[in-house]
């Protein structure tokens with residue numbers, strides 16, 4: 417499994433855990449019967465962990481904002497315009513990702529943004545178009561065989577590999593430069609050989625991605641929502 421991109425959680429036992437949301441607010445989850453003063457004490461004890469997480473969140477780079485999106489590592493402004501194309505859809509024009517509604521259907525307002533669902537569909541398709549053939553290529557290079565590929569928007573993983581040799585990828589990998597996406601593919605393919613994160617597993621990853629540590633770090637620094 418490629419590492420959790422979203423939030424770090426600190427599990428303290430007894431069903432108590434601490435985490436920070438994307439606004440940097442601390443969320444304490446605990447069974448009802450645990451008294452408040454115990455939780456306050458725990459928060460005090462973990463202040464240095466909390467500060468570290470806050471610092472990490474500040475450094476995080478959002479991949480998708482209200483009016484921009486990262487696509488294969490490049491930042492594009494989002495815009496809606498009538499480009500006089502026969503069919504509507506998304507078009508890359510310089511550093512803009514322009515959405516043209518199906519022609520004749522909509523009046524375009526100033527500062528209008530593409531519909532969220534349409535954008536997600538476009539991003540998901542772009543991810544599939546890159547990842548599916550690339551996974552086959554890299555599997556061939558690594559001399560490995562998998563059963564099938566599934567695309568999901570997972571809350572906790574960039575990818576995973578099941579014991580049935582099925583590969584799962586998070587379509588939001590589409591935000592990253594191709595070498596970073598390749599790292600996740602290589603990581604999951606390496607799990608076909610080693611179903612763990614042992615030294616031998618990492619040695620196999622390193623054989624096909626010499627910069628995997630750098631790529632891991634880029635994934636960790638990204639904020640997805």
Ligand SMILES: [Zn+2]
Nearest residue numbers: 417418603613
């Ligand atoms: Zn893994």
